[in-house]
Amino acid sequence: MAKQAQATWGGRFSAGPAELMLRFSESVSFDRRLAPFDIQGSKAHSAMLAHVGLITKAERDAIHRGLDAVLAEIEAGSFKWQTRLEDVHMNIEQALTKRVPAAAKLHTARSRNDQVATDMRLYFKAACTDLIQRIDGAQRAILGVAERNADVLIPGYTHLQRAQPVFLAHHLFAYLEMLQRDAERFASVADHANWCPLGSGAIAGTTLPIDREFTAKALGFVDAKGRPQVTRNSMDAVSDRDLFIEFASACALTGVHFSRMAEDLILWASQEFKFVELPDAFCTGSSLMPQKKNPDSMELLRGKSARLQGNLHTLLVLAKGLPLTYNRDLQEDKPPVFDSHDQTALCLEVLAGTFAGLELHRGNCAAAVADPALLATDLADYLVRQGVAFRDAHHAVGAVVKLAEKKAVGLDCLTLADVKEVHPAFKADWVDSFNLPKAMARRTGTGMPGPAQVARQYQRWLKILG
Numbered sequence: 240m241a242k243q244a245q246a247t248w249g250g251r252f253s254a255g256p257a258e259l260m261l262r263f264s265e266s267v268s269f270d271r272r273l274a275p276f277d278i279q280g281s282k283a284h285s286a287m288l289a290h291v292g293l294i295t296k297a298e299r300d301a302i303h304r305g306l307d308a309v310l311a312e313i314e315a316g317s318f319k320w321q322t323r324l325e326d327v328h329m330n331i332e333q334a335l336t337k338r339v340p341a342a343a344k345l346h347t348a349r350s351r352n353d354q355v356a357t358d359m360r361l362y363f364k365a366a367c368t369d370l371i372q373r374i375d376g377a378q379r380a381i382l383g384v385a386e387r388n389a390d391v392l393i394p395g396y397t398h399l400q401r402a403q404p405v406f407l408a409h410h411l412f413a414y415l416e417m418l419q420r421d422a423e424r425f426a427s428v429a430d431h432a433n434w435c436p437l438g439s440g441a442i443a444g445t446t447l448p449i450d451r452e453f454t455a456k457a458l459g460f461v462d463a464k465g466r467p468q469v470t471r472n473s474m475d476a477v478s479d480r481d482l483f484i485e486f487a488s489a490c491a492l493t494g495v496h497f498s499r500m501a502e503d504l505i506l507w508a509s510q511e512f513k514f515v516e517l518p519d520a521f522c523t524g525s526s527l528m529p530q531k532k533n534p535d536s537m538e539l540l541r542g543k544s545a546r547l548q549g550n551l552h553t554l555l556v557l558a559k560g561l562p563l564t565y566n567r568d569l570q571e572d573k574p575p576v577f578d579s580h581d582q583t584a585l586c587l588e589v590l591a592g593t594f595a596g597l598e599l600h601r602g603n604c605a606a607a608v609a610d611p612a613l614l615a616t617d618l619a620d621y622l623v624r625q626g627v628a629f630r631d632a633h634h635a636v637g638a639v640v641k642l643a644e645k646k647a648v649g650l651d652c653l654t655l656a657d658v659k660e661v662h663p664a665f666k667a668d669w670v671d672s673f674n675l676p677k678a679m680a681r682r683t684g685t686g687m688p689g690p691a692q693v694a695r696q697y698q699r700w701l702k703i704l705g
């Protein structure tokens with residue numbers, strides 16, 4: 240069963256791993272997506288080796304040419320990935336060695352442990368940039384809905400009960416805030432990723448005279464002033480998986496936001512609300528009930544948020560209890576990260592697509608927001624303006640609500656005599672409290688849903704999203 244000893248580490252072995260062990264331990268099926276970063280890292284590392292004189296410039300150039308050729312093959316899809324060679328690093332190194340004899344020197348002062356840590360840091364920087372761009376795309380689509388429906392008012396809900404009126408735009412801008420924090424989290428993950436582990440070796444660095452700062456600079460691991468940033472502890476550098484967890488956590492939290500937005504849209508698209516019409520392109524029908532139009536894209540967003548949380552949990556459990564430093568368990572760190580990245584990216588596209596095609600049922604929104612009960616708090620504020628203490632005002636308006644229910648009329652259809660009986664502070668203008676445009680205009684503070692504030696926030700988002 241045993242195969243020939245593995246070329247890169249087989250020196251001390253008389254027999255290679257069993258077929259089953261190869262299948263069990265390979266990671267190339269998923270870590271091959273690190274190839275561009277692995278090659279970038281190898282180019283920087285070999286440039287550094289030449290810089291300090293551990294290889295010649297001619298050897299460096301040959302290695303660089305070889306790496307370019309390998310990358311071209313990978314990009315063209317003609318590269319032969321071999322499970323037998325375990326992972327992306329050894330596949331590339333062996334392919335390179337076949338082309339370039341000097342490649343035998345490439346792994347000088349390097350281990351796969353600091354190599355994979357570097358690849359992943361480069362990957363995280365790119366992945367965060369990618370997701371930040373996609374968040375931006377989703378935000379623009381949401382801003383578009385707000386723009387097209389700037390005058391639409393809807394009830395805002397607490398406990399899923401009608402609470403107070405808001406501009407639809409105000410509700411949508413809440414989504415923009417959530418997504419903006421998500422983008423900031425990804426920016427912070429990218430920032431944390433910006434430290435170069437190369438030179439940490441397998442665990443304890445190297446005895447060879449390398450120049451870590453050179454490599455860091457070559458790979459763009461630099462601060463705002465262009466100064467190289469290298470990790471400060473070789474043991475931490477090869478065993479730290481905080482970034483994986485932070486990235487998955489940022490994805491999971493973004494997923495929670497997906498789920499909450501999706502739930503709003505599912506409710507709004509239901510016959511019971513019917514505030515919005517989801518685009519056909521992001522809905523599906525029923526194989527049995529001909530009338531159905533199901534909000535599947537939104538349900539999947541809600542569902543995928545569970546998966547994103549699962550990935551985070553996988554990583555937390557994976558890292559917990561591991562002794563320093565590298566342990567092979569850590570190879571399992573990549574599938575959840577890649578899955579979180581891919582699913583978050585996909586969700587953001589679907590979110591953008593759904594919002595881009597969202598139509599409002601303006602009549603239903605107007606009917607719902609015309610409910611005078613939404614302005615019961617405004618009525619209490621009216622009494623406060625008449626000098627009544629808020630607690631008393633609240634109590635009085637509660638009694639007014641009760642009376643209206645008893646008489647089976649709208650809150651605004653009671654007579655002045657009715658309400659005066661509840662509280663003498665009610666004057667003839669009490670019923671003005673139910674004038675919706677006037678009521679909205681009273682909400683003037685920052686962060687409130689008054690028309691001037693919403694317009695201001697719209698301008699702010701226009702500026703942020705460009």
Ligand code: ARG
Nearest residue numbers: 266326351352355565569570
């Ligand atoms: N494929 C491995 C991983 O992702 C690379 C590091 C291997 N290191 C080792 N000591 N076996 O974890």
